Amino acid sequence: MQYLVSVIDDKTGSGTEEEMVAIRAFNERLRAGGHWVFAAGLAAPETSTVIDARGEEPVLTDGPFIESKEHMAGLWIIEAPDLDVALELMTAGSKACNRRLEVRPLLFV
Amino acid sequence: MNPVDAREAITRAHHAEWSRVVASLARRFGDLDIAEDAAAEAFATAVERWPADGVPPNPGAWLTTTANHKAIDRIRREQKRADKHREAMMLTDDTPLEPLGAIDDDRLRLIFTCCHPALAMEARIALTLRLVGGLTVPEIARGFLVQEPAMARRITRAKNKIAAAGIPYRVPSAQDLPARISGVLAVLYLVFNEGYLATGPGTDPVRAELTAEAIRLTRLIRTLLPGDGEVAGLLALMLLTEARRPARVSTAGELVPLGEQDRGMWSEALIDEGHRLVRERLASGIAPGRYQLLAAVNAVHTDARDARDTDWRQVVALYDQLVRLDPSPIVALNRAIAVAELDGPDAALPAIDRLGDALGGYHAFHATRAELLRRLGRRDESHDAYGRAIALAGNTAETAYLVRRRDELD
Numbered sequence: 001m002q003y004l005v006s007v008i009d010d011k012t013g014s015g016t017e018e019e020m021v022a023i024r025a026f027n028e029r030l031r032a033g034g035h036w037v038f039a040a041g042l043a044a045p046e047t048s049t050v051i052d053a054r055g056e057e058p059v060l061t062d063g064p065f066i067e068s069k070e071h072m073a074g075l076w077i078i079e080a081p082d083l084d085v086a087l088e089l090m091t092a093g094s095k096a097c098n099r100r101l102e103v104r105p106l107l108f109v
Numbered sequence: 110m111n112p113v114d115a116r117e118a119i120t121r122a123h124h125a126e127w128s129r130v131v132a133s134l135a136r137r138f139g140d141l142d143i144a145e146d147a148a149a150e151a152f153a154t155a156v157e158r159w160p161a162d163g164v165p166p167n168p169g170a171w172l173t174t175t176a177n178h179k180a181i182d183r184i185r186r187e188q189k190r191a192d193k194h195r196e197a198m199m200l201t202d203d204t205p206l207e208p209l210g211a212i213d214d215d216r217l218r219l220i221f222t223c224c225h226p227a228l229a230m231e232a233r234i235a236l237t238l239r240l241v242g243g244l245t246v247p248e249i250a251r252g253f254l255v256q257e258p259a260m261a262r263r264i265t266r267a268k269n270k271i272a273a274a275g276i277p278y279r280v281p282s283a284q285d286l287p288a289r290i291s292g293v294l295a296v297l298y299l300v301f302n303e304g305y306l307a308t309g310p311g312t313d314p315v316r317a318e319l320t321a322e323a324i325r326l327t328r329l330i331r332t333l334l335p336g337d338g339e340v341a342g343l344l345a346l347m348l349l350t351e352a353r354r355p356a357r358v359s360t361a362g363e364l365v366p367l368g369e370q371d372r373g374m375w376s377e378a379l380i381d382e383g384h385r386l387v388r389e390r391l392a393s394g395i396a397p398g399r400y401q402l403l404a405a406v407n408a409v410h411t412d413a414r415d416a417r418d419t420d421w422r423q424v425v426a427l428y429d430q431l432v433r434l435d436p437s438p439i440v441a442l443n444r445a446i447a448v449a450e451l452d453g454p455d456a457a458l459p460a461i462d463r464l465g466d467a468l469g470g471y472h473a474f475h476a477t478r479a480e481l482l483r484r485l486g487r488r489d490e491s492h493d494a495y496g497r498a499i500a501l502a503g504n505t506a507e508t509a510y511l512v513r514r515r516d517e518l519d
Contacts, residue, residue, distance in 0.1 A: 001275045080275075081275075081277075082275040082277035082279075083225075083227060083276045083277065084276070084277050084281070084285075086275070087227065105273055105274045
């Protein structure tokens with residue numbers, strides 16, 4: 001299975017160099033174990049744009065689409081045989097990036 | 110066949126076989142929903158057929174085979190699986206009933222899956238009672254004072270999460286096992302306490318069906334994990350608590366505190382079994398965990414044939430050990446109650462008052478203060494504390510007791 005792991009943060013641009021070092025080491029571990037699919041940090045939520053092209057004319061709005069205290073500051077997509085493996089891996093991931101994480105299964109169509 | 114005998118045979122089979130049938134189906138079909146429905150259908154078929162056809166010589170095998178057929182029928186009917194290959198495998202899989210060891214592993218898998226930490230606590234409780242305990246949705250809804258449709262949704266949502274999130278059907282690794290066992294025990298202890306200290310206006314003060322079910326499930330886990338000290342400890346704790354149930358509520362529907370209970374009404378069989386378990390853990394020489402210590406406290410109480418013979422020094426010593434494992438304010442409160450018995454209320458009150466910030470919303474904190482203040486002759490403060498305890502208490506028998514105690518002050 002694949003899981004989307006969202007990094008939960010209440011500040012933007014708050015990552016430290018120390019955290020980056022730990023995240024890089026953690027990513028190496030994901031690659032070595034065959035769990036790596038993708039990872040990225042995200043720019044601040046205020047930089048997002050919402051598109052609605054369901055009508056005739058596409059409508060663009062200044063994002064984010066949900067106003068909340070907390071936002072998604074980065075993400076991983078990992079490969080794991082089941083949730084227990086995913087949770088064990090991302091327990092180390094949460095320590096590495098020093099943030100709370102949400103682990104959510106991807107659907108495949 | 111005598112319909113009463115058939116009904117008894119079905120009840121017995123339900124207790125003995127339900128979790129085995131669900132667990133083996135869940136492993137075979139990889140789907141808890143299919144397992145639950147097929148098991149329920151198999152038992153419904155037994156209700157129809159056994160009175161007429163007689164009870165089969167091996168009810169468990171009959172139920173498992175019938176449930177397997179029901180599951181395959183459902184899968185065929187719904188074409189639920191896109192994976193034809195897998196379906197073909199299942200249809201040709203005529204594996205006979207598993208040897209006992211494998212089935213026991215299945216039941217453990219089922220229990221650990223139902224009590225998975227990624228599920229909300231109330232979902233774990235509901236799933237465990239439904240899939241392992243075999244209680245019906247209306248029974249569980251009644252037990253927890255929830256509307257039936259809401260309870261059904263809770264169970265469905267939990268099963269969906271297990272399937273969609275990939276919660277594995279597996280006994281946890283040795284490294285995770287202690288934490289996961291303690292998660293299972295927490296679920297069972299909550300079920301027990303909800304039965305023993307039932308909350309809600311207009312409900313029975315004790316819901317014996319929940320305490321009985323919690324004990325039955327804990328016994329099951331003990332047969333599956335006989336070497337685990339905390340499993341034995343929780344079972345002993347439940348037995349020694351349940352043993353006092355007949356004396357705990359007066360005929361007037363009022364809670365009777367431990368010190369005033371008619372000890373002749375306590376169940377000797379449950380006390381003997383509980384004491385045996387406590388002695389077994391003591392003899393192991395392994396440092397006890399939380400449930401074992403609580404069981405030991407209850408063993409001291411049930412050892413005293415008269416409340417005045419209670420070895421409070423021993424109780425305080427056990428709470429001292431417990432505080433080191435679990436420095437929570439509730440443990441500290443219970444320790445202070447024992448200190449009050451040993452050294453008097455004035456020795457315990459300062460320790461209790463220090464817990465006010467943490468336990469201000471807990472009725473037992475105020476009830477304890479009220480009692481100690483009464484003993485110290487501080488009538489007005491006691492009256493206020495009883496008032497707070499009454500406002501917070503949720504158990505009808507406890508409220509009745511507290512109201513009488515307060516009114517006796519006037």
